[in-house]
Amino acid sequence: MSIKLEHLDYIYSPGTAYEKHALKDICLEIAHGEFVGIIGHTGSGKSTLIQHLNGLIRASGGKLYYNGEDIYKEGYDMKMLRSRVGLVFQYPEHQLFEADVMSDVCFGPKNQGLPSEECKVRALEALRLVGLKEKYYSSSPFELSGGQKRRAAIAGVLAMRPEVLVLDEPTAGLDPKGRDDILEQIAFLHRQSDMTVILVSHSMEDIARYTDRIVVMNCGEILYNAAPKQVFAHYRELEQVGLAAPQVTYIMHDLKERGFLVNTDVTTVEEAAGEIIKALETRR
Amino acid sequence: MEAEYPMDMIQTEKLVYEYEKRDEEGNIIGMSRAVDEVDVNIKEGQFIAILGHNGSGKSTFAKHINAILTPTEGSMWVDGRNTKEPEELWNVRKSAGMVFQNPDNQIIGTVVEEDVGFGPENLGVPTDEIWHRVEESLKAVGMISYRHHSPNKLSGGQKQRVAIAGVVAMEPKCIVLDEPTAMLDPVGRREVLRTVESLRKKKKVTVILITHYMEEVIDADKIYVMDHGHVVMEGTPREIFSRVEELKKFRLDVPQVTILSDELRRQGIHIPAGILRKEELVECLCQLS
Numbered sequence: 028m029s030i031k032l033e034h035l036d037y038i039y040s041p042g043t044a045y046e047k048h049a050l051k052d053i054c055l056e057i058a059h060g061e062f063v064g065i066i067g068h069t070g071s072g073k074s075t076l077i078q079h080l081n082g083l084i085r086a087s088g089g090k091l092y093y094n095g096e097d098i099y100k101e102g103y104d105m106k107m108l109r110s111r112v113g114l115v116f117q118y119p120e121h122q123l124f125e126a127d128v129m130s131d132v133c134f135g136p137k138n139q140g141l142p143s144e145e146c147k148v149r150a151l152e153a154l155r156l157v158g159l160k161e162k163y164y165s166s167s168p169f170e171l172s173g174g175q176k177r178r179a180a181i182a183g184v185l186a187m188r189p190e191v192l193v194l195d196e197p198t199a200g201l202d203p204k205g206r207d208d209i210l211e212q213i214a215f216l217h218r219q220s221d222m223t224v225i226l227v228s229h230s231m232e233d234i235a236r237y238t239d240r241i242v243v244m245n246c247g248e249i250l251y252n253a254a255p256k257q258v259f260a261h262y263r264e265l266e267q268v269g270l271a272a273p274q275v276t277y278i279m280h281d282l283k284e285r286g287f288l289v290n291t292d293v294t295t296v297e298e299a300a301g302e303i304i305k306a307l308e309t310r311r
Numbered sequence: 312m313e314a315e316y317p318m319d320m321i322q323t324e325k326l327v328y329e330y331e332k333r334d335e336e337g338n339i340i341g342m343s344r345a346v347d348e349v350d351v352n353i354k355e356g357q358f359i360a361i362l363g364h365n366g367s368g369k370s371t372f373a374k375h376i377n378a379i380l381t382p383t384e385g386s387m388w389v390d391g392r393n394t395k396e397p398e399e400l401w402n403v404r405k406s407a408g409m410v411f412q413n414p415d416n417q418i419i420g421t422v423v424e425e426d427v428g429f430g431p432e433n434l435g436v437p438t439d440e441i442w443h444r445v446e447e448s449l450k451a452v453g454m455i456s457y458r459h460h461s462p463n464k465l466s467g468g469q470k471q472r473v474a475i476a477g478v479v480a481m482e483p484k485c486i487v488l489d490e491p492t493a494m495l496d497p498v499g500r501r502e503v504l505r506t507v508e509s510l511r512k513k514k515k516v517t518v519i520l521i522t523h524y525m526e527e528v529i530d531a532d533k534i535y536v537m538d539h540g541h542v543v544m545e546g547t548p549r550e551i552f553s554r555v556e557e558l559k560k561f562r563l564d565v566p567q568v569t570i571l572s573d574e575l576r577r578q579g580i581h582i583p584a585g586i587l588r589k590e591e592l593v594e595c596l597c598q599l600s
Contacts, residue, residue, distance in 0.1 A: 069467040069468070173365035200412065200523070202363075202562045202563065203525070203564035207564075229495065229496045232567060269496050270497055270498070271498070274526070275567055275568075278568060282593055282596065285597050287596070296567060296574060300571060300574040300575055303575060303580075304578055
């Protein structure tokens, strides 16, 4: 059970003045149940990459296997792939369109051809998973706040019970509490079920906190593919490609320079506090 | 002299903004107060940050500053002009420019310099003067080498700097930026913030920044926190970010270095509250040992 990309290439508008080699020789494997982060500057190919995962974009070259099956082979069931790999776009709330939240969340399973009773069961399950209060189920999506709308939109994808959940900057534009709530909910979902989660984000702090592995994209190529600690150790290189490390990582490097015996591969506040206290004790 | 007695750039007196809530048929079913009796006083040249959760009323308030909206009750003066007076509209908009979240919605020209020239052209500035301003403002945001480029080939941070140049070219005394970095990658974010900082320092422009990134406001002269249309907290970054629990109640946060400092303090390390910069924390820890 996995996603495997072999020498994937993608060229936008080939043969025209706008030709752009958006993905170059991408080799990547994502195992079932992983929580993977994708980072990269604007235009690095992140969004193009994730749109390949459920077959929305067809590669110009290379292969993509889902659970061992070549998705580009003749007769492959793309519709099934799209319900297995759920994609939450940037600003997904712009795509809410039904008169009430419940109907909107039911739309995905309904489209899968499920009976309406089953759609409702799944919609209720999805709405509970994203933590949207019951009183909003019959509201118009337009009556919800930004964070609530975003949850409703994510529920719409979850209602299809995907095996893989791909989120493209799910917290952009949300206030800090909304940001934390949504990410906590996704982390909870990931712990509770065996869903694979792929998170695209510009927040290095969030990526460091939640993911097991980070894929760094630069100009259509994979620059790094490793655990957060290993990736953020390259903080200077990351800055060269439009990224950064979490603020605490920089603090640890500064402390080390000033003679503190701290590990610099720290990426979260908790780890940083632990390291600093240890270092202070040895200094005394 | 001016530095000692700065002029009021923006002043409000019990500003209220109400809008009608309608049902699906378009019938009015009630009124909603987005901004509720807000009093602010912003001096010329200040850097002001407005924080608040989604729906707290901060963007609605900001839209009053260049008279996209006008108060339902109370008043707002921008550079001494009452925004409610129809004959002052153009003067208000000349004084205060706005930059929004999505760079793609703000750029209209097919060439960068054309886009930047649009604002002053609309104000009726003579052609020679337009070219001069276009050049100056593109220089100010560090985008002069892109003047002949097409905006849609630029990165998010570059587009946002072009949008800022477009506002700067109108030579406003005050710039309002409503979440200008929300859609940008870390370097794009830094580019925009540095641009704003240099405008503030070199051109003495009054800056009002609305953001959800707490790290972006640590240099502000003053922070206003909004909740349910009210100003609920007001103070320097150090004062505001010392009140972590209160901020959390308003769905906000503090910079990561402040969280770390608080965590260390909780574990018995003697460092002061309200640390905002990594350098401060490093310095404090060095003093300790």
